[in-house]
Amino acid sequence: MNQEFKQKYLDKYYKAKQKGVKFFPDIIYKDMIVSFGLFLLLLGLATFVGVANEPKADPSDSSYIPRPEWYFLFLFQMLKYFPGNLEWIGTTVIPGVAVLLLFLLPFVDRNPYRHWSKRKVAISVMSVVVAGIVGLTMLAAVTTPPQTEAAPLATSLSEQIALGQDTYSIQCVECHGADGEGGEIIGVEGLEGVVLKPINDQDVMYTFTDETLYNVVNFGQPAQGMPPFGKAYGGELGPGEIEALVAFMRYTWDDRAELPPEAEQRAAPPALAENEVPSYEVHIAPLVKRYCISCHRPGKKNNNYLMQSYAEVMTSGDHAPNVVAGDLGSNLIRMLHREEIEAGGPMPPTRALKPELIAIFERWVLGGAPETAEQAAQLAAPALPPPAETLQVSPVITITLTAPVTSPLPVTATLTVTVTP
Amino acid sequence: MSTAQKVYTWLDERLGLTGIYNVVLDRKVPKVNWWFTLGSASLFLFVMQGVTGIFLTVYYVPSPDHAYDSIQYIMNGVSFGWLIRGIHHWGATLMVVVVSIHMLRTFYLAAYKYPREVTWLTGVVLFLATLSMGFTGYLLPWNQRAYWATTVGTEIPGTAPLIGPLVTRVLRGGADLSAVTLARFFSVHIWFLPAIIAATIGIHIYLVIRLGISSIPDKDD
Numbered sequence: 001m002n003q004e005f006k007q008k009y010l011d012k013y014y015k016a017k018q019k020g021v022k023f024f025p026d027i028i029y030k031d032m033i034v035s036f037g038l039f040l041l042l043l044g045l046a047t048f049v050g051v052a053n054e055p056k057a058d059p060s061d062s063s064y065i066p067r068p069e070w071y072f073l074f075l076f077q078m079l080k081y082f083p084g085n086l087e088w089i090g091t092t093v094i095p096g097v098a099v100l101l102l103f104l105l106p107f108v109d110r111n112p113y114r115h116w117s118k119r120k121v122a123i124s125v126m127s128v129v130v131a132g133i134v135g136l137t138m139l140a141a142v143t144t145p146p147q148t149e150a151a152p153l154a155t156s157l158s159e160q161i162a163l164g165q166d167t168y169s170i171q172c173v174e175c176h177g178a179d180g181e182g183g184e185i186i187g188v189e190g191l192e193g194v195v196l197k198p199i200n201d202q203d204v205m206y207t208f209t210d211e212t213l214y215n216v217v218n219f220g221q222p223a224q225g226m227p228p229f230g231k232a233y234g235g236e237l238g239p240g241e242i243e244a245l246v247a248f249m250r251y252t253w254d255d256r257a258e259l260p261p262e263a264e265q266r267a268a269p270p271a272l273a274e275n276e277v278p279s280y281e282v283h284i285a286p287l288v289k290r291y292c293i294s295c296h297r298p299g300k301k302n303n304n305y306l307m308q309s310y311a312e313v314m315t316s317g318d319h320a321p322n323v324v325a326g327d328l329g330s331n332l333i334r335m336l337h338r339e340e341i342e343a344g345g346p347m348p349p350t351r352a353l354k355p356e357l358i359a360i361f362e363r364w365v366l367g368g369a370p371e372t373a374e375q376a377a378q379l380a381a382p383a384l385p386p387p388a389e390t391l392q393v394s395p396v397i398t399i400t401l402t403a404p405v406t407s408p409l410p411v412t413a414t415l416t417v418t419v420t421p
Numbered sequence: 422m423s424t425a426q427k428v429y430t431w432l433d434e435r436l437g438l439t440g441i442y443n444v445v446l447d448r449k450v451p452k453v454n455w456w457f458t459l460g461s462a463s464l465f466l467f468v469m470q471g472v473t474g475i476f477l478t479v480y481y482v483p484s485p486d487h488a489y490d491s492i493q494y495i496m497n498g499v500s501f502g503w504l505i506r507g508i509h510h511w512g513a514t515l516m517v518v519v520v521s522i523h524m525l526r527t528f529y530l531a532a533y534k535y536p537r538e539v540t541w542l543t544g545v546v547l548f549l550a551t552l553s554m555g556f557t558g559y560l561l562p563w564n565q566r567a568y569w570a571t572t573v574g575t576e577i578p579g580t581a582p583l584i585g586p587l588v589t590r591v592l593r594g595g596a597d598l599s600a601v602t603l604a605r606f607f608s609v610h611i612w613f614l615p616a617i618i619a620a621t622i623g624i625h626i627y628l629v630i631r632l633g634i635s636s637i638p639d640k641d642d
Binding site for chain 1: 445446447448449450451452453455457458459461462465466469485489493496497503504506507508510511512513514515517519525528529530531533534535536537538541542545548549552555556559562563564565566567568569570572573574577578580581582585597598633634636638639640641642
C-alpha cells in the first residue's frame with residue numbers, strides 16, 4: 001500500500017469518526033447488552049443443560065472411543081483422509097500452514113481495497129475454508145459411533161453404595177455370601193469346597209483401607225483362588241464400579257462408618273402390607289438380585305436356571321418350571337426351605353434366607369406369582385360384590401373321556417363358556 | 422465544593438482520571454453495527470472464565486487420584502458448585518464461538534488491513550491461546566472422555582517428522598499420559614495461558630483505542 005492510499009484511508013477514517021458516535025455511551029451500551037445476553041445464556045446452559053457426568057478415567061479401557069471437544073472435531077475428521085504415511089501432512093503440514101497464513105494474512109493479502117466486491121478472491125477462499133470446517137465438524141458428529149454401553153455412574157454417596165450393592169450381588173455373592181459372611185463355597189467351578197473367612201467383620205474392616213480393598217478386588221488374590229475383577233487384569237469391572245463396591249463394603253460392614261439413611265432405606269427389603277400380594281417387580285426382583293443372580297446368570301453352574309427377568313424366573317432351567325403360581329411345592333420354594341430334591345440342593349447353597357424373606361417368596365407364589373405391581377393389586381383385590389340380580393352358575397364342569405386318547409402330540413382342549421343373563 | 426468533588430479532584434490530580442476518561446471513553450468512533458460487539462463479548466467471557474476458574478481451583482485437585490472426585494464434590498457437595506462449573510464448561514464453548522466469529526468479522530470487513538496489522542497479529546495469538554485453553558482444560562476433569570481425547574490429541578503432533586515424538590513427550594511429560602501430564606496441563610491452563618492471554622488482551626485493547634474501531638467499508642474503499 002503506497003503513501004497516497006494510506007493518507008486517503010486515514011482522511012476518510014477521520015471523517016467517518018467525526019460523523020460517528022461517542023464510545024461512551026453509544027458503543028458501550030451495545031457491548032453491555034450483548035455481554036449481558038451471553039451471561040443469561042451461560043446461566044441457562046449451566047442450569048438447564050448442565051455438564052454431563054462421565055465415568056472416571058480408566059487407562060486400561062482401550063475400548064473407549066476417544067472424541068475431542070467439538071471445536072476440534074474438524075481436525076479429527078480431516079486426519080481420516082490422511083492414512084498411513086501421509087498422516088503427518090494432515091497432522092502438521094496443513095494446520096501449520098493454516099496458522100502461518102493466519103499470522104501473515106495482513107502481509108500476504110496486499111490488496112489495498114476493503115469492500116467485499118473488490119476482494120472476491122480473499123472472501124471466496126475464506127468462505128470455502130469456513131464451509132469446509134463446518135462441513136467436517138458436521139460429518140464427524142454424524143459419523144462418530146455412539147459410545148458403547150457406558151458404565152453406570154453414581155453421583156451421590158448413597159447412589160454409589162447402591163451401585164456397589166448391585167455389583168457385589170452379581171460378582172461376589174457366589175463365593176463370599178450375600179452379606180460377606182463367607183463359608184464353604186458350593187457350586188462354583190474350580191473353588192468347590194473352599195472355605196472362605198468372612199470379609200464383613202472387624203478383622204477385615206479395621207485392617208484393610210479402602211485402597212487395599214480396591215486393590216484386592218482389582219487384582220484379585222490369584223494365589224489364594226480369588227480371580228481379578230478389574231478390567232485391567234481381565235475382569236469385568238471399571239474403576240468407578242470397584243470404588244462403588246468398596247464404598248458399599250465400608251458403609252455396610254464397617255461399624256465405624258455410618259450408612260446414610262437414604263442408602264439404608266434402599267438396602268432394606270421392600271415393604272409389604274398385611275393383605276398385599278407381592279409382585280415380581282417390586283418385591284421379588286430385589287431379593288433375587290441380592291441373593292440369587294450371582295450364580296443364576298449366564299456362564300455359571302446353575303442347571304440353566306437364569307433369574308435375570310420375570311420370564312427367566314418363571315420358565316428357564318433344566319427342571320422348569322421352578323415356579324408354579326399357587327403351588328407351594330414349587331422347586332424354588334422347596335429349595336429355599338433347604339430341601340434336597342431332583343432339581344438341586346438347598347438354596348442359597350451356603351446359608352438359608354431369613355424366614356421373613358422366604359415368606360415373601362411364598363406369599364408371592366401363593367398369590368399367583370404376578371409380574372407387575374398392578375397385576376398384584378388386581379389379584380389382591382377382594383371379589384366385587386355380586387350384582388343385584390344374581391345369576392347362579394355352577395362352575396363345575398366335568399369332562400369325561402369315553403375313549404382313551406392316543407396321540408403322539410400333546411392334546412389341547414379349549415373350552416369357552418359364554419353366559420348370557 | 423462538596424466533599425465528593427474534593428476527593429475526586431484530589432485523586433484526579435494524582436491519577437489523571439479525566440485524562441483516562443477523555444482518551445478511553447469520550448472518544449469518537451465511526452457508526453458500526455452489532456457485529457462489532459463481539460470483541461468486548463470475548464473479553465467479558467474471558468473475565469467470566471477467569472472468575473469461575475479461580476473459584477474452581479479452591480476445590481479442584483490436579484492429581485489423577487483426586488481430580489475426578491474433587492469435581493464430583495464440586496458438582497454435588499459445594500453450594501452452587503454445579504453453577505460455577507456449568508458456567509466454566511459452557512463458557513469455554515461460547516468463548517470459542519464468539520472469538521471465532523469476532524475473527525471472521527474482522528476478516529470479512531478487512532479490518533486487519535493498514536493500520537491495524539499488529540492488532541490482527543495479537544488477535545491470532547489470542548485465538549490460538551483460546552483453543553489451547555480448551556485443549557488443556559479438557560483433560561482436567563480426568564474422566565474417560567478427557568483421558569482418551571488427550572491421549573489422541575497428544576499423539577497428533579507425534580506424527581510430525583523428526584521432532585514429532587519429542588513434542589509428544591514434552592506435552593505428556595513422559596511416554597504416556599500420567600500425573601505429570603495432568604500437572605503440566607493444569608499449570609498451563611491456569612498460569613501460562615491466562616498470563617499470555619491477559620498480556621495480549623492488554624496490547625490488543627491499547628491498539629484498538631489508539632487506532633480506533635475500524636469503519637464499515639463502503640463501495641469506494
